[in-house]
Amino acid sequence: MAMPTATSKRAHFIEPPFFLRFIDERPSIQLSLHHMRPPPLPHQTALLTQILERIEKSAEEGDRTPVVVFDLDATLYDNRPRTLEILMEYRTTILNSRPEIAEVLATLTAERIDYLLSDTLRGCGITRTEVVNEITRYWRERFFTDAYCHHDVPIQGAPEFVRACHEAGATIVYLTGRDLHGMLIGTVTSLRDSGFPIGTVGVELVLKPDANLSDEAFKRGVLPELSRLGEVIAFFDNETANTNLAKELYPEATVVLLETQRVPYAPPAAPGVEVIADFRL
Numbered sequence: 001m002a003m004p005t006a007t008s009k010r011a012h013f014i015e016p017p018f019f020l021r022f023i024d025e026r027p028s029i030q031l032s033l034h035h036m037r038p039p040p041l042p043h044q045t046a047l048l049t050q051i052l053e054r055i056e057k058s059a060e061e062g063d064r065t066p067v068v069v070f071d072l073d074a075t076l077y078d079n080r081p082r083t084l085e086i087l088m089e090y091r092t093t094i095l096n097s098r099p100e101i102a103e104v105l106a107t108l109t110a111e112r113i114d115y116l117l118s119d120t121l122r123g124c125g126i127t128r129t130e131v132v133n134e135i136t137r138y139w140r141e142r143f144f145t146d147a148y149c150h151h152d153v154p155i156q157g158a159p160e161f162v163r164a165c166h167e168a169g170a171t172i173v174y175l176t177g178r179d180l181h182g183m184l185i186g187t188v189t190s191l192r193d194s195g196f197p198i199g200t201v202g203v204e205l206v207l208k209p210d211a212n213l214s215d216e217a218f219k220r221g222v223l224p225e226l227s228r229l230g231e232v233i234a235f236f237d238n239e240t241a242n243t244n245l246a247k248e249l250y251p252e253a254t255v256v257l258l259e260t261q262r263v264p265y266a267p268p269a270a271p272g273v274e275v276i277a278d279f280r281l
């Protein structure tokens, strides 16, 4: 697909040092996750291009600053590699004591990580309650921590698209259910190292103040406050509860659902919510 005119001047945004360092560190995960992906649908490229054009127009007219909101997990980042890493670490602790469990865990790949850990384990034939509970405890103690954030892999095209929105004049808001106490440092480091704008003018990172708050309640409380930054013109999330809430609060915004992973039994997307697979233009 040819680069649309509105984005041609952004070609230099892809910074080889970030990209190459990233590829070097995790070649197998990168290759397996991005292998054989079909080209982006015309609807996706048209939608993302329209958002960039709307930012430029809005920034030029200078009325209110355009604001673009991005969720992190399963929206800008694929976090299945984080879970895979933890399960592989767990595996090394039981090599001698439970070789049969270690053997089935060794067969896991990022694509076979489900939304719920119990489903992932069931997919490997691990169903005994005490084993599932032990693995879940091990996973929970690590998954929601700074130290493991760097295992996340950006969704394809995401760093480039977010940088393009920022350079076109949008204020970027990362609105995430990760919690401030457990994951701020790891999240900032990961955003920086994977090439997303962070630590600069026009970028906000909003995390959950209390890990026990539900993501939906947290976002319901924060979303109305975003209007203090300017005009919310686009909102990206992988959960329909959140996209539907954003559409209700900001009916003029382009609200986009990422077709990645979502909670089982999620409500259907509200009318007017757009769907994309990733951020490739």
Ligand SMILES: [Mg+2]
Binding pocket: 071, 072, 073, 074, 075, 237, 238, 239
């Ligand atoms: Mg998410």
